[in-house]
Amino acid sequence: MSRINDVGGMVGFPAIVEEPDEPTFHADWEAHVLALNAALIRRGVYNLDEFRDAIERMEPATYLASSYYEKWFTAITTLLVEKGVATPEELAVPRDASGA
């Protein structure tokens, strides 16, 4: 059975939007997500295929609502939990983050 990432030929998506003079990253956090992923793969925490798989098995509604690098961040945190590096509680921003 195909997963939500397998959109080739699917109908119902809107018009293609081109962004003139598009920057490589739209915010600093996007660059950090890219670098974090590369670092974790090079360190062997997970591999590239596991990373792709973690994106492709995202819950469909979340997948469709997420921007490109939001999908990457979801995959990174999914794998950090599954590989036993951190718990979901540890990965969540503390409620009172400002008072830390």
Place this chain on the structure above:
Amino acid sequence: MSGDHHGSSAISEQVRHVEALLEARGLVDEGELDRRIDEFLAGGSPANGARIAARAWVDPAFRDRLLADANAAIRELGLSMSGGLQEQRLKVVANTADEHNVVVCTLCSCYPIALLGPSPSWYKSEAYRSRVVRDPRGVLEEFGLELPPTTRISVWDASAESRYMVVPRRPEGTDGLSEEELAGLVTRKGLIGTAAV
């Protein structure tokens, strides 16, 4: 860089938090991340693809070698597909009067990043990925590229191991241009196939 993307400040805080956690556990360090970002930004560029296309226009023997084995042929220009996390196979396809080529990755965002730099957002969008395989002619028209009805369109779907690049048709009236000037005519969209050149 602005926070114009939805929820940008919340996710920015989350990313910082996860990064700090991984630094505390010795899995990444800040200097390493900055280095990786700099490397990425200094990496591939559409100018590399433009050089390849211009060489193919002026040197038919190079064009033949490029279409037969792109990974080997681009090394002649000092370029390679091994700059990323893994070396990928590159297949180069050339537009002709009868056939136009366009590249997509329907499953995600596979693209020759090591060679051409990051892909544009529209290339990664579900809209492009879903529609270009069903109605390539209509999608190309939305990009302002109207092809004669007799021109056949081939859509190449990239994968984890295999990437594609298009050599556009050489524009008419460019006989007097140098190879470098010719390269200056080639755009990123031309190398993907959503523009004529």
